Amino acid sequence: MNFMASKQPENSLLGPESDSQRTLYPYVTGTSVVALKYKDGILMAADMGGSYGSTLRYKNVERMKAIGKHSLLGASGEISDFQEILRYLDELILYDNMWDDGNSLGPKEVHNYLTRVMYNRRNKFNPLWNSLVLGGIKNGQKYLGTVSMIGVNFEDNHVATGFGNHLARPILRQEWHENLSFEDGVRLLEKCMRVLLYRDRSAINKLQIAKITEEGMTISQPYSLKTYWEFSAFENPTQGAVGSW
């Protein structure tokens, strides 16, 4: 009789092994990431909030990171899983550099790697609870793709995660066009981020915009958007209305 056998709690779900290591629900989460292709590369925006349920616990979370020389990764969802993914990618890039053959992983390759990782974790019923945006440019070829926590992936001229899909994509569908200038791209992203700020309760007014071009990646200092709350329609909104809606 093995008294040292690991004891399973009665409420354990699938699997004979201990399930205490699985992600069952996210704890500290980031909200939307929005990105688009422009003339010289990719522009990506994300705010710096890390919510703990309904509390805005962390306000200095960088949810966008450079990967290697050619790619930029933005993540929404569980922050700790994002940090884990960065560790995976660190190792990937390290081994790629160690070949020392003048070649380097481009955004397409990194996106494919991430897709495989996310899908395989989903297969094991232990997903990384993130929606990722991967953008970059290599040898003049721009690339922008996304992967969800269950492995659904695609590339497009503009992508968004979470609430961004509902609020930002329609704006981008209307106003995005080929060869946006840097200023126009930033203006468009700010328009999307402003709508998200007004309507997404987990968004905070402290964002960064990252840019990746052939020259490399730059990320802006955190800044905030101008907002307007004095619309007359919202002054005394219940006047004349039946009920409270």
Add this chain to the structure above:
Amino acid sequence: MTKQQANWSPYDNNGGSCVAIAGADYCVIAADTRMSTGYNILTREYSKICKLADKCVMASSGFQADVKALQKQLAARHLIYQHQHNKQMSCPAMAQLLSNTLYYKRFFPYYSFNVLGGLDNEGKGCVFTYDAVGSYEKVGYSSQGSGSTLITPFLDNQLKSPSPLLLSVQDAVTPLVEAEAIDLVKTVFASASERDIYTGDKIEIVVVNATGIRREYMELRKD
């Protein structure tokens, strides 16, 4: 303490419809290019069609991540086959491989609804239709995916051979000529996108015949 339920699903339905029609010396395979989740459109330009071998093309709708994984599996197996046999896989051979690959995951299925189309070893068009766990059948035409309930009855009306009691059982292939079959496919998708919210944006049509494989597109409703 009540048993904990998973609050996420490993599956999603990314929608879309696929159609394939076999002819005497050609095969038409078509699918829309919309990828959705829930009531959102993720992208309007996603290809659901994959060339597996020289004369063998597969269109799949359902859960996109599983479809991608399935396509990769088949492509890898095809490569091994080429190394071992020094030739391309024929369409019927690929059909069996697809069935086996799907059944292999019988107890955690690929949520992928496939139609396989191409030319058999004699150059005649063939279409194979599948369910998610690999049961398959050689047919003259087929449709799968979110719009299949709208498309299949129409194809039955246009292509189904009359009762074998009246006429002797004919070949499964349609007597239509290539251009007519392509036209039928365009009509069928235009109709499906009227009523199926997951079908629309664009159709990608792949035609396999003796000269090779060619691709054409047609715009559909974007709503």
